[in-house]
Amino acid sequence: MELGLLAIGAGLAIGLAAIGTGYAQGKIGAAGAGAITEKPELAGRILLLVAIPETMVILGFAVASMILLILSGGK
Amino acid sequence: MLLPMAKVHIIGHKACLDQTLATLSELGVLQIENVGEERMPPLPAMALDADRLRQREEARFLLARVEALLSVLPAVDAGQAASPVLALDHDAIVAALRAELDTAEPEIQRLARQYDDLLHEQQSLPRYQAQLTRLLPLTPELTELEGYETVAMLLDRRYSDILGSFEAALAGLTQQQYVVVSTALDGDTTGALAVFPRAISAEVHQLLGHEQVTQVRLPPELSGMSFQRALSYIEKRLATVGGDQESIRLELQEAARRWRSGWINAAMLLRDKLAQLEVINWLGETERTFLLVGWVPKRALPALRDALREAVGESIIIEQVALGDEELKRAPVLMENPAVTRPFEFLIRLLSLPKYGTIDPTSLMALFMPLFFGMMLGDVAYGLLVVGLALWAERRFRHNANLRDLSRILGLGGAWAVLFGFIYGEFLGTLGPILGLHPLWKSREDPTALPSLLVLTIVLGACHVTLGLILGIWQARRQGHVHQLEERAGMLVGLIAICLLIAVAARQLPRGLITPAIAGLLVGVALLARAQWPSGLLMAPVEMLGVVGNVLSYLRIAAIGLSSVYLARVGNEMAGLVGNVWLGVIIAALFNALNLALGAFSPTIQALRLHYVEFFSKFYEEGGRPFSPFGGSSTTRYSTSQR
Numbered sequence: 001m002e003l004g005l006l007a008i009g010a011g012l013a014i015g016l017a018a019i020g021t022g023y024a025q026g027k028i029g030a031a032g033a034g035a036i037t038e039k040p041e042l043a044g045r046i047l048l049l050v051a052i053p054e055t056m057v058i059l060g061f062a063v064a065s066m067i068l069l070i071l072s073g074g075k
Numbered sequence: 076m077l078l079p080m081a082k083v084h085i086i087g088h089k090a091c092l093d094q095t096l097a098t099l100s101e102l103g104v105l106q107i108e109n110v111g112e113e114r115m116p117p118l119p120a121m122a123l124d125a126d127r128l129r130q131r132e133e134a135r136f137l138l139a140r141v142e143a144l145l146s147v148l149p150a151v152d153a154g155q156a157a158s159p160v161l162a163l164d165h166d167a168i169v170a171a172l173r174a175e176l177d178t179a180e181p182e183i184q185r186l187a188r189q190y191d192d193l194l195h196e197q198q199s200l201p202r203y204q205a206q207l208t209r210l211l212p213l214t215p216e217l218t219e220l221e222g223y224e225t226v227a228m229l230l231d232r233r234y235s236d237i238l239g240s241f242e243a244a245l246a247g248l249t250q251q252q253y254v255v256v257s258t259a260l261d262g263d264t265t266g267a268l269a270v271f272p273r274a275i276s277a278e279v280h281q282l283l284g285h286e287q288v289t290q291v292r293l294p295p296e297l298s299g300m301s302f303q304r305a306l307s308y309i310e311k312r313l314a315t316v317g318g319d320q321e322s323i324r325l326e327l328q329e330a331a332r333r334w335r336s337g338w339i340n341a342a343m344l345l346r347d348k349l350a351q352l353e354v355i356n357w358l359g360e361t362e363r364t365f366l367l368v369g370w371v372p373k374r375a376l377p378a379l380r381d382a383l384r385e386a387v388g389e390s391i392i393i394e395q396v397a398l399g400d401e402e403l404k405r406a407p408v409l410m411e412n413p414a415v416t417r418p419f420e421f422l423i424r425l426l427s428l429p430k431y432g433t434i435d436p437t438s439l440m441a442l443f444m445p446l447f448f449g450m451m452l453g454d455v456a457y458g459l460l461v462v463g464l465a466l467w468a469e470r471r472f473r474h475n476a477n478l479r480d481l482s483r484i485l486g487l488g489g490a491w492a493v494l495f496g497f498i499y500g501e502f503l504g505t506l507g508p509i510l511g512l513h514p515l516w517k518s519r520e521d522p523t524a525l526p527s528l529l530v531l532t533i534v535l536g537a538c539h540v541t542l543g544l545i546l547g548i549w550q551a552r553r554q555g556h557v558h559q560l561e562e563r564a565g566m567l568v569g570l571i572a573i574c575l576l577i578a579v580a581a582r583q584l585p586r587g588l589i590t591p592a593i594a595g596l597l598v599g600v601a602l603l604a605r606a607q608w609p610s611g612l613l614m615a616p617v618e619m620l621g622v623v624g625n626v627l628s629y630l631r632i633a634a635i636g637l638s639s640v641y642l643a644r645v646g647n648e649m650a651g652l653v654g655n656v657w658l659g660v661i662i663a664a665l666f667n668a669l670n671l672a673l674g675a676f677s678p679t680i681q682a683l684r685l686h687y688v689e690f691f692s693k694f695y696e697e698g699g700r701p702f703s704p705f706g707g708s709s710t711t712r713y714s715t716s717q718r
Contacts, residue, residue: 044425044687051684054631055624061634062529062627069526 017060024053103706118359408699416441418480428699449491451678461489504643536629543693569599
């Protein structure tokens, strides 16, 4: 039971972070696509901006890993 | 690295100007600056005299004519034979070219028009054929009448009652001298034909315009024909139009063989001449002399001096200008890197060129980016496929510099992926152990390997960010930027202190190091606060957390790699469950193909992001102005691709 809750917690940690990242990337991507249409030379900078929110899901991954590795104690 | 640049003033007698510009254009090593934008005693900008204005307009007009004809002539292999006009001076070239164009232009334009007409016929006749075929069932009820006109119409069945009102109006106009027949052509369309006296043609067409009925309009060559005759005409034309096109294409090819290579060379010469004439406005002048200001790579300066002396003689002065801070800020940037790292310049340019006098990170990117890519993909089979794909793409796109560079980058990443495939023991995901491939370090599929993998990526991230901070400190010190120096030093000290604290907490270092680590962290935060004083008081801890976030961001190397392994595992296990060997092979192939596509794309983007965001933010100063040498298309431009 406890292990199941830990698994749900880990899933939520990465899942919610992924939703947040997806939402932010969607907004940035839409604006970026418009900007690239006007100024193709901005492609590199837009790529950078789109990639920035990914830190959220990576931190979610870190938290999920910690939940599974540390809190579950190797069960 | 960024090549050191020298700023030069070239002063000479106006009589030498044309020769000077021609020599500079041929050398292609000097970027000419607009004297009007220079911080120097004002000199009037040089104006074009009447003769040069005439030359410019003539060159522009001829270039437009040549380019228009070149756009019509097909590319043919006519060898490297240069046009005889290349051996002549500018006026002679212009005269010879004008004579050539006057001879060939009317014939080429006629062929091009005919070819366009045939192309149009080939595309439009099938449309008329389809419409006439649909209307053909109506025609047996009609006879061809002298002095009468036939109009064909297509109506949406929902609006076919328009026909009734049209017929009533027609009856009024013609005193009953008309015929209208209609039939349902398919579920949605009704076809109708109206025959009426030609004398009231204008009124009938006006009436049709009012009713917004779609008329079937036939091309002029079909007007007056019966539908049956028009259809057989279309069939005959469609049978012959291809042959007509082919014969015109052959004639155009013949013309291309005769003229194209010579005109391409002539167009390049005209562009060079135009560039030479247009740059004159950027020069300064006195009564008898001109002044040209420009940038040249330092090592190309002796060659520039020698070439100008040889071409113009001793009457020209080339003076190297001492560079102050303002000049250094405006210096153009030219990157030069070894062949193996040169493709990565493309990725630097994708962001923005570094400022002159700062660090060119191309070589570092060439080292770390394929490494990160390989760590993420980490599979012998995928790596080999990526290398194969990259080799194919490099050959396929050898004429497209950007795609060729990307292929080389992908190839290097694929080679690292093969190496890490052996380290992780992976072949098509989970098939490594089955094929006797055992991991040299740890298998990523093994859950107990996860902590080691995470630690490895964090340590790698800490090293990469630390390297960036060290470079940033070195650069700030060299440029004398105290605030940047303090900020980066604060981040570095704080990062080292946090690493020490984590190592102590993980019992990898003695507890006695806690005090110096906390002291280091406080020093780091204090340096950060001082660099951004007074807002730094609040922002310094946030900035320090940002550095930790930068390091944690390298966890994506493990995360992307794990997702790749588990996707491959899902594919392989699903393939094993279906019970049919061939279906299993197809499922496994599909999953692995998807995994490979994601594996080639995602690690590239993630490795790029780690460089752009986490690494470059510590030292990279963007905003460099690209070196753009004055030099024609027919000459040897001083650019990376030709060194």
